[in-house]
Amino acid sequence: MARKIAERSDIVPLLAEVFRENGFEGASLTLIGARTGLGKGSLYHFFPGGKEEMAEAVLGDIERWFEAHVYRPLRETQDAAQAVGDMRQSVEDYFRSGRRACLIGAFALDNVRDRFSAKIRNYFAAWTEALAGALERGGVDPKEAPYRAEEAVANIQGALVLARALDDPAVFERAMARIVARLLAG
Amino acid sequence: MARKIAERSDIVPLLAEVFRENGFEGASLTLIGARTGLGKGSLYHFFPGGKEEMAEAVLGDIERWFEAHVYRPLRETQDAAQAVGDMRQSVEDYFRSGRRACLIGAFALDNVRDRFSAKIRNYFAAWTEALAGALERGGVDPKEAPYRAEEAVANIQGALVLARALDDPAVFERAMARIVARLLAG
DNA sequence: ATCATAATGTACCGAACGGTCCGGTTTGGA
DNA sequence: TCCAAACCGGACCGTTCGGTACATTATGAT
Numbered sequence: 094m095a096r097k098i099a100e101r102s103d104i105v106p107l108l109a110e111v112f113r114e115n116g117f118e119g120a121s122l123t124l125i126g127a128r129t130g131l132g133k134g135s136l137y138h139f140f141p142g143g144k145e146e147m148a149e150a151v152l153g154d155i156e157r158w159f160e161a162h163v164y165r166p167l168r169e170t171q172d173a174a175q176a177v178g179d180m181r182q183s184v185e186d187y188f189r190s191g192r193r194a195c196l197i198g199a200f201a202l203d204n205v206r207d208r209f210s211a212k213i214r215n216y217f218a219a220w221t222e223a224l225a226g227a228l229e230r231g232g233v234d235p236k237e238a239p240y241r242a243e244e245a246v247a248n249i250q251g252a253l254v255l256a257r258a259l260d261d262p263a264v265f266e267r268a269m270a271r272i273v274a275r276l277l278a279g
Numbered sequence: 280m281a282r283k284i285a286e287r288s289d290i291v292p293l294l295a296e297v298f299r300e301n302g303f304e305g306a307s308l309t310l311i312g313a314r315t316g317l318g319k320g321s322l323y324h325f326f327p328g329g330k331e332e333m334a335e336a337v338l339g340d341i342e343r344w345f346e347a348h349v350y351r352p353l354r355e356t357q358d359a360a361q362a363v364g365d366m367r368q369s370v371e372d373y374f375r376s377g378r379r380a381c382l383i384g385a386f387a388l389d390n391v392r393d394r395f396s397a398k399i400r401n402y403f404a405a406w407t408e409a410l411a412g413a414l415e416r417g418g419v420d421p422k423e424a425p426y427r428a429e430e431a432v433a434n435i436q437g438a439l440v441l442a443r444a445l446d447d448p449a450v451f452e453r454a455m456a457r458i459v460a461r462l463l464a465g
Numbered sequence: 466a467t468c469a470t471a472a473t474g475t476a477c478c479g480a481a482c483g484g485t486c487c488g489g490t491t492t493g494g495a
Numbered sequence: 496t497c498c499a500a501a502c503c504g505g506a507c508c509g510t511t512c513g514g515t516a517c518a519t520t521a522t523g524a525t
Binding site for chain 2: 195204258260
């Protein structure tokens with residue numbers, strides 16, 4: 094049987110899709126196998142810790158993506174308006190204009206949260222912190238910036254929920270425009 | 280064996296808790312039985328359609344609660360500020376200041392959405408519609424009111440996600456204060 | 466070419482799944 | 496009191512679950 098994947102990390106985005114569509118409990122190994130094209134033996138070879146290790150790998154992957162495309166640019170871009178605009182672009186790309194749920198947000202809502210609480214908390218904390226820093230650089234009061242950032246991140250999450258619930262990506266797009274406009278209004 | 284429940288509707292809030300904690304797929308009949316105190320035979324007696332019928336009953340119950348405590352007051356209270364303030368109170372009570380997830384929002388995020396899409400869509404549509412009506416009565420442009428309402432409902436959802444993710448109810452409380460202040464600012 | 470290791474698929478395991486079945490008990494109305 | 500219907504629990508069913516074991520094949524280094 095020929096090798097099907099170049100490396101472990103090639104499986105992770107496929108795992109992410111299965112978890113997004115099915116949730117943690119609904120993502121059976123049979124579904125994961127079908128999606129990745131790998132048998133159970135292979136899956137356990139790469140993820141000896143089983144399903145939970147797969148989900149951890151997915152969360153780690155998401156975190157790395159956000160670090161590279163959202164948090165770091167927010168921290169390093171000197172111009173706050175530019176930073177916020179770039180964040181908008183990245184976030185819209187990542188969430189496919191609201192068609193793709195935020196897996197980390199979804200995992201937060203039931204007892205799956207307890208399996209991955211550190212990663213879930215860190216994702217949102219890192220985001221709000223990086224965004225608050227950018228806001229401060231743009232002149233927002235350092236006492237006010239964390240609350241502004243928290244508001245924006247929460248509103249992005251809410252827009253994802255509502256866009257999915259109404260099956261209407263325009264909801265997300267409108268929300269992103271408002272969120273960014275508010276961030277840039279000072 | 281003595282009757283354990285007065286009527287079917289007494290089971291529904293217990294079912295809601297199991298679904299909120301475990302998600303749809305994770306809410307096994309064993310867990311449901313343990314939570315309700317009923318055996319499988321009894322559960323199927325009341326809900327012959329099985330788990331999906333249980334979830335439908337829960338969603339119906341939530342809808343009735345929101346109709347009575349949120350949508351109808353929004354529609355019937357003449358004073359818009361009063362209506363919005365009452366909504367805030369009801370929503371904070373219902374979501375336990377952010378400690379309790381919105382089951383309908385949670386169901387929207389993965390493929391469980393496809394089982395209950397009408398109920399999920401109606402919940403949010405009815406809410407935004409009733410809130411838009413109240414905003415109009417308070418003087419907001421009829422073209423603008425639906426967008427304001429949509430923003431508020433999405434932001435409430437987002438605040439629930441973030442409060443759960445960070446395990447910090449204060450996040451929800453801050454968000455509710457902001458959301459209501461914005462609604463009342465005109 | 467050889468060989469150790471990585472990767473693979475699938476049979477198998479015990480447990481748990483949702484759902485069916487049905488005998489037994491309780492309840493309420495006549 | 497009697498009786499039909501409602502309610503009850505749990506044994507049972509076939510299927511699926513996550514995970515283990517291991518023979519086989521592919522790969523890369525020597």
